[in-house]
Amino acid sequence: MPRKANKKAKVNKTKKEKKTKPFSRLRGMKDVLFDDYRYWELVIKKANDLAKIYSFKRIETPILEKAELYERSSGKTSDIVSKEMYVFIDKNKERVALRPEATPSLVRAYIEHGMFNLPQPVKMFFLGPLFRHEKPQSGRLRQHTQFDLEMFGEASPVADAQLISIAYNFFRELQIDVQIQINSIGCKECRGEYVKKLLSFYKERGKRSKLCKDCKKRLTKNPLRLLDCKEQSCIKVREGAPQIVDMLCEECRQHFIRVLEYLDELDVPYNLNPFLVRGLDYYTKTVFEITPIIDDEKEVKRQISLGGGGRYDDLVEFMGGRPTPACGFGIGIERTILKIKEKNIPLETREKDIVFVAQLGDQARRKAMMLFEELRRAGFNVRQSFTKDSLKQQLEEANRIGAKLCLILGQKELLDETILIRDMDSGVQEVIDYKKISSEIEKRLHNEKK
Ligand SMILES: [Zn+2]
Ligand SMILES: [Zn+2]
Known part of the structure; x- marks a missing residue:
């Protein structure tokens, strides 16, 4: 509309005192209303109790950080950074980002506050909002809350197994049936060899043309991620792909075996999943995901993980700190609540009459x-x-x-x-x-x- 006409229209509007159209929330964002808070209280109490029992201490970091923090740690080619991160230039012309995941901020805090001087391991408990500009669908919100436990300064496979068992018990005690998907993606040394072998597999005749657009890019930018593509055609191609567990170096292999042994002893059921890679640059050795056990066959394909994590032994050093082995996991609170509601799990009413x-x-x-x-x-x-x-x-x-x-x-x-x-x-x-x-x-x- 030309400017003049617009002005005229405005004058007319003020005469009539036009009513303001009510605001609605942004797409993919949610209000937590009164009735929902009963579920929040239950789930957050469970997170708090477990964190306390296993001596994880609460930490909170700013929602806004330098965009570069995530680009460097999670990797520029990861979906989170390349597609989903909210990035903008603030009033000081600084490129900032709304926190898309917790681990990089916690690593930054560990280094910035000199926590390597504390008795190790340093065990952190985080609970706060994350922002990802994803395609909104059931269980996928653009602002969601995550419960995170991270352990810094501990290389032992006991740490991996303990974290997995805490995540498993979190769901079990909330009466949600879950399964642990687990894999090892090795270290700097053994992974390089594996990636070469994987690439030569994908270069075999007729395979490239069957891959989706994203996977064609992954061939040069992030080959490991070829394994966890959800496109049917790509899933077909990957059948028969070499598996990284067969190519782990001796140290990585021993570490993985011991993690699995501890899980057996702790009675945590798991499923060895050779295609699980978690899509972030920083993981080493153990990676895992927590998926709901679903009876309905049709639902299985649409299932989304409730949480996941793994070991990231090189990240602290890579981000400017001292060499510090570490591992952790994150669980989505909203997705957990959705599961409790779906399954009609009764809320404990311990409240007095x-x-x-x-x-x-x-x-x-x-x-x-x-x-x-x-x-x-x-x-x-x-x-x-x-x-x-x-x-x-x-x-x-x-x-x-x-x-x-x-x-x-x-x-x-x-x-x-x-x-x-x-x-x-x-x-x-x-x-x-x-x-x-x-x-x-x-x-x-x-x-x-x-
Ligand atoms: Zn290795
Ligand atoms: Zn693909």
Whole structure:
């Protein structure tokens, strides 16, 4: 529209006082609403408890970092960096990125704060949002929350196995059936030999033309990633490809065997997956993914992993620190919650029974407010709705939130120094001595449990 016409239109609009169109959230972004928070509390509590038991300490890093941090660590050819990262120039003309994954930031923090001076291993627990501009679909959000555990300064295969077992138990204790997909992608030495062999396999006649567009690029830029392409035609071509586990150097081979032995002892079921490479530049030796066990055949193809991780022994040094072996994993909180909902896993309701305090009349309300505070301090799980005058509305509220008992204080009870106690299930109500409220509540809640 030409400028002048636009101006004119604007004037007309202000005269009519046009209503603002309501805003909606960005695509791929989600609000967490009231009911969902029950799931969040459950899952985050599980993450917290496990982190504490295994002595991982909480750490938080900024959401915004230099874009180069991720380009250098995750690799410029990784999907996360090349396709999905939110990058922009800020007001100081600095290229910054919204954190697309946690590990590079945690490595940066480890180096920047001189954590190599601390007793090793340094065990970090991270819980925070990550941003990836992915194609939105079920379980794939552009902002999602990740639970991460990372262990710095520990080369032993015990560390890999322990992390995998923690991730496995996280899901098992939330009643989600998962399987661990595991592979070793070797080290600098043995991987080079393998990649050469892999490339000569793909250069055999007729194979290149069957690959997808991305995989054609991978042939020169990131050959390992040829193995985990999800395109059907590429999956077909890779059948018969050489497997890296057959070409590991002695150290990598021993490490992998010991990880698997520990997993056997810890009773963690796993599936050796020769095509698992995880798509990030920094991994060495062990890589793993956690996938849900799905009965429905059709669903299997569409399944997305709930989390994953691995060892990254060279990354700290590569990012400017001292040589420090390390490993870790990340689990998607939203995907985990989605699974709990899909499977209709009942939420544990360990909350104490609710006692609702209702009132009728202004004087009674004042006394009820005091009573509410007394009961709360005494440790009862009390609720109220003192802004409402109607007893009917208050009882409806008590019903809605699933209160076990309702205390009703009216003008008559005020004078008699009594109170009505109503069993919300049976509707039976009794007049009791005001002074005996606590013991009467205890008695009824206790009987209920028997
Ligand atoms: Zn090796
Ligand atoms: Zn492909």
